[in-house]
Amino acid sequence: MVSALRLFTEQEFQEKAQQYSAVLSSRGVHVNVENIDKLNARFLRFNPELALCVDESGLWLCANGMKMQPDWKAEVPRLKRSSLKSEMIARACNLGEKPGLIDATAGLGHDSLLMAHLGADVTLVERNPILFTLLEDSKKQAENDPFLSAVVARIHLVFSDSADYLRLQAEQQHVVDVVYLDPMFPQRDQNQQAIKKQAQVKKQMQLLHLLLPEDGEMDLGDNLLGLAQKIAKRVVVKRPRLAVYLAEQQPDHQWQGDACRFDAYFQHHLLE
Structure with a gap:
């Protein structure tokens, strides 16, 4: 099981990202929150490893230039x-x-x-x-x-x-x-x-x-x-x-x- 992940977010969503980090930590997953300038397709392409990201739409799983959430x-x-x-x-x-x-x-x-x-x-x-x-x-x-x-x-x-x-x-x-x-x-x-x-x-x-x-x-x-x-x-x-x-x-x-x-x-x- 994945037990540690990076979590990318922009400054305005820092507080939300920390909340997700705390929840995941309580469930056994260590999350390293990293603030970046712009969470966009170009950034995801240049950071292809499995990670998490947070934006106005909430929590996403990302890898290989793509991001995903169970969009109900x-x-x-x-x-x-x-x-x-x-x-x-x-x-x-x-x-x-x-x-x-x-x-x-x-x-x-x-x-x-x-x-x-x-x-x-x-x-x-x-x-x-x-x-x-x-x-x-x-x-x-x-x-x-x-x-x-x-x-x-x-x-x-x-x-x-x-x-x-x-x-x-x-x-x-x-x-x-x-x-x-x-x-x-x-x-x-x-x-x-x-x-x-x-x-x-x-x-x-x-x-x-x-x-x-x-x-x-x-x-x-x-x-x-x-x-x-x-x-x-x-x-x-x-x-x-x-x-x-x-x-x-x-x-x-x-x-x-x-x-x-x-x-x-x-x-x-x-x-x-």
Whole structure:
């Protein structure tokens, strides 16, 4: 896990940067705040190493001339177009029933945002302190947006390892309607050529891959499936369309799309 990062900011955002630094320090990440004259594209190109930056829009992850944050406000047009009938994820997660749902693979939180918009009460679990802080910042900003405020009120952020969190729920005999899994790195799957033909990873995901390297703290989710099945009436796994099954376990039902599919595993003893 990345335990130390530089944080770039301009003088007028110094106080805000120090606040983020204090929060990250409390979560085990040492941040060295550096004031610069101008935080712009040219500066980022000449400072390509993984770092953080703060401007009027809040906290960003930056590297290789790019910067990224989980921009939930940018998702508003998609949310406004979505419906229970049009979204495959809504059918897979049975969102029409307004389920209690655990998203155990947070990513940038965009799927959680959509599911909350369509009625789910979402617990979003993330263990990486930097990504969690980025998500936390996005939620705070969304709370001030007239359209998003009601949506993010149904999203609850939990700073925890997902496996530990699911084990705790099982120990406490908690049952939830849905656990949603979208493992970030399906490259290990057998259909290598089909996966390689997909479009290049978007800028946001490129930076996320630098923060969460496949051979480091981010796993492929195999262990989460069994843990989720202990507490969820329905476990839904998002996969590339041609990818192998998670943990090599055949699902009870599938919803197929052009680029991805949703595999569902039903725990009938919990449904009774």
